[in-house]
Amino acid sequence: MPNLNQPTEISLATEWEDPRGASCEELRATWCRLSIRVGQSVLTRVLDESAQSVRDAIYAPAYPLAEWIAFNWWPLMTECRSEPASGANQRHNLRFAAEGFAWPDLEFVPEGRWVRAVWKASAPTSSKVRFLEEGFAVIEKKALAKALTEFVDRVVARLELHNAGPTALVEEWAAIRQANSEETAFCEAAGAMGLDPYNLPDQVADRLTQASAMLPSEVLSEFFSAASTEQVHQQAAWIQSALQKLAKRPLTSRLKGWLGRYRDRLEDAEPWQQGYLLAHDFRQDAKLKHISSPPNLEQVCGTDEGRLPVVAVASADPVAEAIARFTNARGPAVLMPKRREESRRFALARSLCEYLCAAHDGAALLTTAATERQKRTRAFAAELLAPAEGIRGLLSRARVSGDEIAEIAAHFRVSDWVIRHQLENHGLARAVS
Secondary structure: OEEEEEEHHHEEEEEEEEOOOOOHHHHHEEEEEEEEEEOEEEOEEEEEEOEEEEEOOOEOOOOOHHHHHHHOHHHHHHHOOOOOOOOOOHHHHHHHHHHOOEEEEEEEEEEEOEEEEEOOOOOOOOOEEEOOOOOEEEHHHEHHHHHHHHHHHHHHHHHHHOOOOOOOHHHHHHHHHHHHHHHHHHHHHHHHHOOOOOOOOOOHHHHHHHHHHHHHHHHHHHHHHHOOOOOHHHHHHHHHHHHHHOOOOOOOEOOOOOOOOHHOOOOOHHHHHHHHHOOOOOOHHOOOOOOOOOHHHHHHOOOOOOOOOOOEOOOOOOOOOOOEEEEEEOEEEEEOOOOOOHHHHHHEEEEHHHHHHHHEEEEEEEEEOOOOOHHHHHHHHHHHOOHHHHHHOOOOEEEEEEHHHHHHHHHOOHHHHHHHHHHOOOOOEEEEO
């Protein structure tokens, strides 16, 4: 398990080499000995079958890799969808920088503030080297951006030194480096949807711009991580309408005054661990002592009228599982598409996590996206509604059937998925079909 209190470092080191008769000027100018390290792992450690030896670097032109980084920059940093858009693997895995050269099978998976790096041993068919390392690490996004930027900057400087150009890389990289705040916001929105912001049809670009103008800034990142290209305007309009409905609700939750109560308790840990710890704190603070039974959310966070601060509405194509709006004066209120009771309880629990961690009055989207924030709220809700220790007390053996999972889920008034999630995350038992 990565230790997020000690951020993993990443580096791409280059030593310029003789180009060995490379065919074009940008390849000749950037031929190098390249070493990629993540923490203590050397991702470019290869077995050279020709020399029957192991070395920690590969020999290749840096240009194709720098070009791949530049042309995939925005999705590489922001695309963290639960269902990746078409071609996501090509945008996130280094091996697609190919151009006839061998690159490590290294995938970058954005998760909000962090990026998960996953690498596998591989034997590219175009080369006589075999990559030996496999593993994963969690890298702070700022650290990854810094390392990749420094690498591309070195390649661009090398091209300029050797008058190798003009090239597509130099033009693309200049657009990225010179983007102002407004352009950056647009590019991040497009990237979150798996799109190339510099190669969008006018109609799609207009939809993104209009959607951005319709929604408050605090929900934009999560919105674009879940929205569809075809329905982005309609989905933004639905969220805008939902927030207006929530703003008109006069109901006050019994949790008024709790806004941001746990903000300082967020630790640099895996999102599911954060959610678990926060749910444990909330159960204590809200005096929910019976871990073997479902919590009474009506009693804990209901309104003075005894009702939950929840609005259920119809939606043909919901982009979010729920929309939360919260103020310190009134507490959280939630709007969601009409769903079963289990889904409503789960969405309300997720909204509590957002409310307890919020910096100020505002709004939040609860989606299926794979961001750190969404993972944290899902883990919080699972542990609040169906505590791991409560589930453990209902287990009789290490293997649990589908019927038993359904019975436990009914006991805690959650979905089967929540119980399966808890079994796996906490190593309680093995689910069998």
